[in-house]
Amino acid sequence: MGMCGGSxxxxxxxxxxxxARNRQIADSTAQINAIFDNPARTGAYDQLASDTTKYYTDQxxxxxxINDRQLKFTLARGGQVGGSVQSDLGARAGRDYxxxxxxxxxxGNAAGAALRSQDEQSRANLIAAAQGGLDATSAASxxxxxxxxxxxxxxxxxxxxxxxxxxxxxxxxxxxxxxAKALRDGYATGAGLYQPGFGAGGVPRGY
Numbered sequence: 001m002g003m004c005g006g007s008x009x010x011x012x013x014x015x016x017x018x019x020a021r022n023r024q025i026a027d028s029t030a031q032i033n034a035i036f037d038n039p040a041r042t043g044a045y046d047q048l049a050s051d052t053t054k055y056y057t058d059q060x061x062x063x064x065x066i067n068d069r070q071l072k073f074t075l076a077r078g079g080q081v082g083g084s085v086q087s088d089l090g091a092r093a094g095r096d097y098x099x100x101x102x103x104x105x106x107x108g109n110a111a112g113a114a115l116r117s118q119d120e121q122s123r124a125n126l127i128a129a130a131q132g133g134l135d136a137t138s139a140a141s142x143x144x145x146x147x148x149x150x151x152x153x154x155x156x157x158x159x160x161x162x163x164x165x166x167x168x169x170x171x172x173x174x175x176x177x178x179x180a181k182a183l184r185d186g187y188a189t190g191a192g193l194y195q196p197g198f199g200a201g202g203v204p205r206g207y
Contacts, residue, residue, distance in 0.1 A: 028130035028139040035143040052158040053108030059163035060100040100166035111158035122146040
């Protein structure tokens with residue numbers, strides 16, 4: 001009887017220990033999920049996406065202002081204001097700007113998605129730690145710390161790069177516009193055969 005009683009007590013204690021361990025895992029996991037599932041964090045993804053899009057859009061708009069001035073000066077100097085060259089270059093600039101807006105938006109969305117992905121990786125790591133014995137208080141503290149670290153890293157990474165030259169083809173286009181004018185002038189004076197110099201090539205820059 002003594003041995004049987006001792007065995008039962010040991011089994012009960014083992015079960016109690018297992019129940020306590022499971023409760024701790026459940027409590028820690030609940031703390032972790034509550035912090036990561038806070039609606040404010042969803043707002044952080046959207047805010048990072050918006051801030052990143054604005055960061056790159058501001059760069060794009062500065063490029064556009066410079067490009068518009070250069071284009072206006074070049075056309076005026078070449079006597080091409082109001083002509084087909086201006087129309088062609090303006091259309092190209094519009095397409096490049098639209099592509100730039102789309103690229104800025106894409107980068108913004110990517111930044112928000114990257115932060116969400118990093119959060120989910122941190123959540124998985126902490127839940128694994130909870131299953132290994134991490135208590136609820138420590139789990140909550142580490143979860144909050146992970147959110148802060150991930151956001152700081154996401155903000156830094158999202159704006160680490162320059163936008164790139166959205167109007168990179170224009171230096172070549174300007175030269176083509178001058179070549180086209182020279183050809184037209186040559187044709188007008190009988191110095192050569194007229195052939196359109198603008199519009200042959202110049203694929204819009206991809207992103």
